[in-house]
Amino acid sequence: MSKTVxxxxxxxxxxxxxxxxxxxxxxxxxxxxKKVLLIDGDMQQNLTLSYFDEEKxxxxxxxxxxxxxxxxxxxxLSAYIVETGYEGLDMVxxxxxxxxxxxxxFTKWQREWILKKCLEPVRAxxxxxxxxxxxxxxLGGWVMNIMCASDSILIPVEASPWGLFGLAxxxxxxxxxxxxxxxxxxxxxxxxxxxxxxxxxxQTLETLQAMEGVYLFETYVRVDSAIEWSQDNSxxxxxxxxxxxxxLEYIELxxxxxxxxxx
Ligand SMILES: Nc1ncnc2c1ncn2[C@@H]1O[C@H](COP(=O)(O)OP(=O)(O)O)[C@@H](O)[C@H]1O
Ligand SMILES: [Mg+2]
Numbered sequence: 642m643s644k645t646v647x648x649x650x651x652x653x654x655x656x657x658x659x660x661x662x663x664x665x666x667x668x669x670x671x672x673x674x675k676k677v678l679l680i681d682g683d684m685q686q687n688l689t690l691s692y693f694d695e696e697k698x699x700x701x702x703x704x705x706x707x708x709x710x711x712x713x714x715x716x717x718l719s720a721y722i723v724e725t726g727y728e729g730l731d732m733v734x735x736x737x738x739x740x741x742x743x744x745x746x747f748t749k750w751q752r753e754w755i756l757k758k759c760l761e762p763v764r765a766x767x768x769x770x771x772x773x774x775x776x777x778x779x780l781g782g783w784v785m786n787i788m789c790a791s792d793s794i795l796i797p798v799e800a801s802p803w804g805l806f807g808l809a810x811x812x813x814x815x816x817x818x819x820x821x822x823x824x825x826x827x828x829x830x831x832x833x834x835x836x837x838x839x840x841x842x843x844q845t846l847e848t849l850q851a852m853e854g855v856y857l858f859e860t861y862v863r864v865d866s867a868i869e870w871s872q873d874n875s876x877x878x879x880x881x882x883x884x885x886x887x888x889l890e891y892i893e894l895x896x897x898x899x900x901x902x903x904x
Contacts, residue, residue: 645764646902647772648828649791653814654807655778658797658833661868661878662891663775664691666795668877669895671730675770678722678763679732680708682787683777684739692725692732694875702736709738712755712786713745717762727880731769739777746782753782753821757790780814788818793828795898800835800845800861828901829856831894835863856901860894862887 650663660683667679681688689698701707701723711721711733721733746752763769776787788794794815798804818825830849835842849857863886871881879888 644767645769645772646793647760647764647774647791648898648902649774649776649787649794650797651776651784651787651794651811652796652798652808653778653780653784653811654799654804657778657799657804658831658862659778660687660691660775661872662795662797662831662833662862662894663773664688664877665879665888665891666895666898667730667771667773668727668879669892670771670773670899671727672879673895673899674729676729676768677731678769678772679725679730680718680772680774681733681735682708682739682774682783683735684737684742685777686735686737688775689732689734690875691872691877692727692875693734698734698736701734702738707734707736707738709736709742709745711759712742715749715755715759718759719763719766722763739783742783743781746786753785753789756786760790780810784814785818785821788815788825789822791825793826793902795828796830797833798830798845798849800832800839800842802841804845805848827855828898829858831858832861835861837863858894858897858901860890860897862890862894 650659652659667677671677686698706721706723711718722731725732749755774787776784865887867882867885868878868887871878874881879891882888
């Protein structure tokens with residue numbers, strides 16, 4: 642059995658903090674000495690742009706080093722990995738071509754399992770401790786692929802009035818995936834963009850605490866402009882401004898993830 646743990650960062654609600662959480666947890670894990678592979682599964686390429694500038698992202702689209710080419714050709718994902726420049730942290734970038742992934746998957750045999758098959762050789766090598774997959778804000782065949790390739794799902798939820806909207810759909814979808822992949826776990830819900838001064842932050846927290854059978858991470862990440870600055874500089878905040886509030890919170894969240902993965 643491979644020791645690699647695969648975690649999908651998923652929520653059909655856009656703007657819930659999936660990409661920010663995926664990129665920062667990945668960087669924090671690598672800084673703690675873990676070997677990490679990030680997979681950008683979204684056509685918006687935000688995870689790719691969290692580490693590379695637009696010019697570099699365009700290069701990955703042109704030289705074929707991206708998830709779209711891997712899925713389309715159903716090849717070993719190892720050939721599509723690029724270095725991020727951070728020790729122990731690699732990535733499979735995305736391209737805007739991911740906009741047609743549902744169409745490309747449609748005609749494939751056993752189409753829910755393509756990503757899992759592409760990942761198999763990477764897992765078998767056992768080099769990575771963690772593979773983190775950033776999912777798009779949808780619930781379709783591609784997210785089905787992402788979940789079927791994962792051991793668990795981490796759900797970032799924005800502490801806003803609409804943050805919880807659609808969460809029931811996500812859980813319905815998760816239960817459908819369980820029919821195919823019965824060992825898939827929900828690692829937990831992580832609250833992002835929290836503003837303790839606002840009433841609905843408390844409301845969101847209380848609603849999530851009342852959900853049965855789902856772990857709510859004790860660490861939540863508060864609203865912090867350092868995150869936007871870090872993204873503007875193509876860096877995760879845990880590397881860009883190590884002592885900022887959100888960087889420290891993401892490091893705490895990462896420690897909690899490690900604890901819960903091994904639970
Ligand atoms: N803690 C935070 N403080 C301030 N802005 C944040 C924070 N987390 C995320 N954001 C911003 O919110 C937006 C959505 O976050 P993102 O991670 O892209 O969500 P998703 O991937 O779920 O769509 C981005 O513009 C990001 O900069
Ligand atoms: Mg995103």
